[in-house]
Amino acid sequence: MGHIKYLEQGAFTTSLYYRYTKGKIESIRRVDDDGNFTTKPENLNMQNAFGAEFTGSYSIFRWWKQDLNVNFFRAITDGKNINEKYSSNTYSWFSRSTSKFSLVNSIDLQIRANYEAPQKTAQGSRKSLYYIDLAASKDILSGKGTITFNVLDVFNSRRTRSITEGINFFSEGNSLFRKRQINLTLSYRLNQSKPVEKPKKKLEGEE
DSSP states (O other), rough: EEEEEEEETOOOEEEEEEEEETOEEEEEEEEOSSSOOEEEEEESSEEEEEEEEEEEEEETTTTTTEEEEEEEEEEEEEEEOOTTTTTEEEEEEEEEEEEEEEEEGGGEEEEEEEEEEEEEETEEEOOOOOOOOEEEEETTTTTEEEEEEEEEEEEEEOEEEEEETTTTTEEEEEESSSEEEEEEEEEOOOOOOOOOOOOOOOOOTOO
16 A cells, blocks of 8 residues: 655655565575585465555755665564474564766766665574665767766675574574676667656556
8 A cells, every 4th residue: 555745856655565475485594413504495384574665756956866765564474384483573674775966978876875674584683784886877979878887885795694593503694795896888779869767657546
């Protein structure tokens, strides 16, 4: 259930949701008597999740557009089909913010920040996750080409940190999703113009 409010320079959306998942998939770790472990995705009984999402898009200036998404939720997971203790009841939230800047000489700059708060899992918990991406682009060749430079995970902070517990083990994990990635690309459009982002039109019945 959602509501959209259109403003002169943007829009704001609020929504409430409920999601029931049968056979919820989570990574389950098992350790044998010799200390060898395996981790693989398995189906839990179910998960009930409900929460609220807020999304906003606003042009602060003609050259600066800001997008923001925040999601608060509660998730109740039942994994008793695998082990009596594999269940969780967690409150958490995540957010994404994107700033877009239109600079001089047809240069566009974009900064995106992501954050996921800690949350409980069926076998333990996952700590917070955060990272920032950066991108810059410039039109060249009379608008037929675009050169783009981007940096994914600017600060090498996109680490998955978790605690996993079982009947006969306790482990802490700290893994890097991937190291900082730097890309330089060139695109050229043949017999077509650069796509223009059009303002979203109101749907019939929306206020």
